[in-house]
Amino acid sequence: MDRQLRGRIAHSDHPIAAPLSDRNVQRLLDRALRGRTGRVLDLGCGEAAWLLRALAAHPELEAVGVDLDEAALTLGRERAEALGVARRIGLHHQDAKEFKAHQPFDVVLTVGATHAYGGLLPTLAAAREHLAPGGLVLIGDCFWQQEPDAAALAGLGVPNADDHADLTGTIRLxxxxxxxxxxxxISTSEEWDDYEWAWTGSLAEWxxxxxxxxxxxxxxxxAAEHRLGWLGGYRGTLGFxxxxxxxAD
Incomplete structure (x- = not known):
């Protein structure tokens, strides 16, 4: 099954492609955009859910999104038209690593997309290239809430724990x-459960x-294998x- 199709279906009943509630998505976005009147970039934007929220709430903003999923971008463009914000958003079908902008951005978003760059620090390095002085980066990534055991690693389909650090280690990095x-x-257990039930349920229902x-x-x-890998493996071990x-400079 095509990975992009799978992702679109699995996330169709959830606010965004990450374990965050609708309320917390809005809270984080409001804080990131507080006092900002310029340009916002989302690296790995999918259907541009973050950007469309931003544009709907802040009529002075302009937004750019980059993603490899052309069908998701098409959905984003259709929703932008429906919201009346299409003139203020540009969505690019492109590898985010290759994206070049003519002007810097006041806010750079990349939530749940660090795999595109090979991890947290490479993603931050890429975001910095697009960031205006004094700008903000809103980034979301996984960490280990506790040391993963064999069942957790098997549930995630990874050979070892090297992909993530614990919370303190993540902040130190x-x-x-x-x-x-x-x-x-830090996403709550309720946010994680809602996300995983939506992910597996949407795919199973499709x-x-x-x-x-x-x-x-x-x-x-x-859907069935993912559900078992979560419930019997990494639930309570993987955090976001x-x-x-x-x-700082």
Missing amino acids: VTEAGWVPVLGH ALDHPEHPDSAEAATI LTLLLRR
């Missing part, structure tokens, strides 16, 4: 790279509703941290 956290949010689709059986299998950052 960020600050040693020259960033200052000005706000943070499979039930499209029995003749060539990907139907695989989608059902993916969203940080609002400024440069």
Whole structure:
């Protein structure tokens, strides 16, 4: 099953592609945009959910999003038209690592997309290239809430724990790279559960509703295996941290 199609379906019943409630998405976005009247960039924007919220609430903003999923970008453009903000947003079908902008951005978003750059620090380095002086980065990534056991690693399909640090280690990495956290949010167990039930449920229901689709059986299998990997593996072990950052220099 195409990974991009799977992701669109799995996230269709959740506010964004990360374990954050609708209320906390809005709270983080409001804080990031407080007093900002310029340009916002989302690296790995998907259907541009963050950007569309920003534009709807802040008529003075302009936004740019970059993603490899062309179908998701098409949905984003359609929603931008429906909201009446299409003239203030540019959505680019491009590898975020190759994106070049003519002007810097006041806020750079990249929530749940650090895999595109190979981890947290490379993502922050890429975001910095696009950031205006005094600008803010809103970034979301996983961390270990507790030491992962074999079941947690198996549930995630990873060979070892090297992909993430614990919470303290994550903050240390960020600050040693020259960033200052000005706000943070650790996703609650309720946010995680809502996200995982939505992810697996949306994919499973799509499979039930499209029995003749060539990907139907695989989608059902993916949903079932993911559900078991979460419930029997990494639930309570994998955390998600969203940080609002400024440069120290």
